[in-house]
Amino acid sequence: MSETLEHIASAARADAPPAIVLDKVNKWFGTMHVLRDVSLTVATGERVVICGPSGSGKSTTIRCINRLEAHQEGRILVNGIELTDDVKALDDIRREVGMVFQSFNLFPHLTILENCTLAPIWVRRMPKKEAEALAMEYLNRVRIPEQANKYPGQLSGGQQQRVAIARALCMKPRIMLFDEPTSALDPEMIKEVLDTMVGLAETGMTMICVTHEMGFARKVADRVVFMDRGEVVEMGTPAQVFENPQTERLKTFLSQILRGH
Amino acid sequence: MSDLTLETSVAKVPEAAPRSPPASQIGLVGWLRANLFSSWLNSAVTLLVAYLVIRWIIGFVEWGIVNAVWSVPDNQTQACRDLKGIGACWAVVTEKHRFILFGTYPYEEHWRPALCILLFIGLYVVSAMRRFWRKELALVWVVVLAAIGVLMWGGVLGLSYVPQERWGGLVITLILATFGLAFAFPLAILVALGRRSKLPAIKAICVLYVELIRGVPLISLLFMASVMFPLFLPEGMNIDKLLRAQIAIILFAGAYLAEVVRGGLQALSKGQYEAADALGLSYWQKTGLIILPQALRLVIPPLVNTFIGFFKDTSLVLIIGIFDLLTAGKTAIIEPAWQGFGVEVYLTVGAIYFVFCFAMSKYSQRLEAEFNRHRRR
Numbered sequence A: 001m002s003e004t005l006e007h008i009a010s011a012a013r014a015d016a017p018p019a020i021v022l023d024k025v026n027k028w029f030g031t032m033h034v035l036r037d038v039s040l041t042v043a044t045g046e047r048v049v050i051c052g053p054s055g056s057g058k059s060t061t062i063r064c065i066n067r068l069e070a071h072q073e074g075r076i077l078v079n080g081i082e083l084t085d086d087v088k089a090l091d092d093i094r095r096e097v098g099m100v101f102q103s104f105n106l107f108p109h110l111t112i113l114e115n116c117t118l119a120p121i122w123v124r125r126m127p128k129k130e131a132e133a134l135a136m137e138y139l140n141r142v143r144i145p146e147q148a149n150k151y152p153g154q155l156s157g158g159q160q161q162r163v164a165i166a167r168a169l170c171m172k173p174r175i176m177l178f179d180e181p182t183s184a185l186d187p188e189m190i191k192e193v194l195d196t197m198v199g200l201a202e203t204g205m206t207m208i209c210v211t212h213e214m215g216f217a218r219k220v221a222d223r224v225v226f227m228d229r230g231e232v233v234e235m236g237t238p239a240q241v242f243e244n245p246q247t248e249r250l251k252t253f254l255s256q257i258l259r260g261h
Numbered sequence B: 001m002s003d004l005t006l007e008t009s010v011a012k013v014p015e016a017a018p019r020s021p022p023a024s025q026i027g028l029v030g031w032l033r034a035n036l037f038s039s040w041l042n043s044a045v046t047l048l049v050a051y052l053v054i055r056w057i058i059g060f061v062e063w064g065i066v067n068a069v070w071s072v073p074d075n076q077t078q079a080c081r082d083l084k085g086i087g088a089c090w091a092v093v094t095e096k097h098r099f100i101l102f103g104t105y106p107y108e109e110h111w112r113p114a115l116c117i118l119l120f121i122g123l124y125v126v127s128a129m130r131r132f133w134r135k136e137l138a139l140v141w142v143v144v145l146a147a148i149g150v151l152m153w154g155g156v157l158g159l160s161y162v163p164q165e166r167w168g169g170l171v172i173t174l175i176l177a178t179f180g181l182a183f184a185f186p187l188a189i190l191v192a193l194g195r196r197s198k199l200p201a202i203k204a205i206c207v208l209y210v211e212l213i214r215g216v217p218l219i220s221l222l223f224m225a226s227v228m229f230p231l232f233l234p235e236g237m238n239i240d241k242l243l244r245a246q247i248a249i250i251l252f253a254g255a256y257l258a259e260v261v262r263g264g265l266q267a268l269s270k271g272q273y274e275a276a277d278a279l280g281l282s283y284w285q286k287t288g289l290i291i292l293p294q295a296l297r298l299v300i301p302p303l304v305n306t307f308i309g310f311f312k313d314t315s316l317v318l319i320i321g322i323f324d325l326l327t328a329g330k331t332a333i334i335e336p337a338w339q340g341f342g343v344e345v346y347l348t349v350g351a352i353y354f355v356f357c358f359a360m361s362k363y364s365q366r367l368e369a370e371f372n373r374h375r376r377r
């Protein structure tokens, strides 16, 4: 069933080459089988939200896309480059793929500005002045330019997460991965981060976002993927997935989420 | 009402006017009352300790200053002996200070080790200042250490040659400690990184090195360096004794420092590594820009603790006949005229060690405070 939906989605954007292709990806941690034949094609410019219960392999899936975890079977292609042990290919992919973590992971010993300029200077070999101008542009976009010379520890969680987004954007990635970017935040800060992400979606960025924020999914997602126990169980537009769940597992999950909110 | 407060941002909520705490809790009187005289028992202990400290200070001032003999005419120690212990004989230090500082280095060339000591201290001071923490600092180190080598050995630039056997005193201690830590520290970082390497061979070598070296006392390592090591060298080849001791100290310090650094590496969250990876930084960029700066900051206290330990451990070279500061002090009082004045000499030598170690300790505290100023942890 998911196959057909996938066809629909990719047929809609057949003109552009897919940004990400996961083809029957399998992964084990020790003997634990955490990804089972996960297949997913994300077109350029498409916004995909992944949801599912805890431990279902959502994080592992997107961490495989920039090889923070290595998969063991199947193929992963990013912008047409296959992820293998080839270091050169990996470098190329990591430049194109930005990632935002649940726990921000800013570098606490560097200022906000230095956090943002570090990778452009060292990885893209950009002159310092240029990198700083670029960083200020993105800090403006996430609406915290006035914090540029502070240290991460001096910022609120929501501000830190917006810096983390700016830091990833400074590498001018073509794809952004988000792993539960708001789940470590207090409710009043969730909105500021989600607004930033909506703004980013409007620029046409290819995004894969693990989140349980249904409002966000409805607003920006082209497609919602539901995972459970390492498998992609259902996939479709937000309306299809949320209003018309086909499987028992998704129904249970949705009822739990709704109760939680 | 509640709507109103929600709309005004938190920062704009009017603050209650600040009040100062009650007078009885601030200032010297407040502090004394809170800490020294909070209860009957506390007061009694305070008074007793104060009494003992004051007694001791008065006694020391009488012995060390009031009744002390500061100098005697050419080795006539009768004046000192007449004191019968009620006063210090600082004359021994006045008389022997050159020997304690420079050992058996030729007398008329003493300005050379003296200059070396000043160069060392200058190097420490410059390296301690953060505004000089640039790439050029490494160059300064190389130049200064080379200059010290030239000064000590001589044989060029019109300086007379002085064989290493005649070096001694404070300058030996500083040479062993400075070269020792300057080489041991980078070695330790590499070993600590190696222990976390994904390559089994590198990991095994590093583990083996640390465990082997930590398993033996420094003394036996020094013995091996001075006695056994030459046996393995080809006939006719001879490495300087000081250099052998230096290598032993570097290897020993390296193993201990490596464990300290590894502690810092382990304290960093996995997220820091992942964030660096996700940005596309290479292994060495990640290590040099993200991991080490944070890991080393975390371990400043144990790191300096180890530094201080090794500064003093250099005195163990006496067992292989190298004349460091402590050995020079010991030797100074072998002469019959000066026998029995060990306390004065050891106090002096101890004071010299103390100045260096205390400076390190104070500096590390300041550095730590400076690094952590911006951080909430």
Ligand SMILES: Nc1ncnc2c1ncn2[C@@H]1O[C@H](COP(=O)(O)OP(=O)(O)OP(=O)(O)O)[C@@H](O)[C@H]1O
Pocket (backbone or CB within 6 Å): A029, A034, A052, A053, A054, A055, A056, A057, A058, A059, A060, A061
């Ligand atoms: N480094 C690891 N080593 C061993 N097992 C792991 C590791 N990382 C994840 N797992 C396991 O893999 C499974 C999938 O984990 P994953 O983090 O992908 O789940 P998730 O869907 O992101 O869950 P959550 O919503 O709690 O973040 C879990 O059972 C987890 O315990």
Ligand SMILES: [Mg+2]
Pocket (backbone or CB within 6 Å): A058, A059, A060, A179, A180
């Ligand atoms: Mg997760």
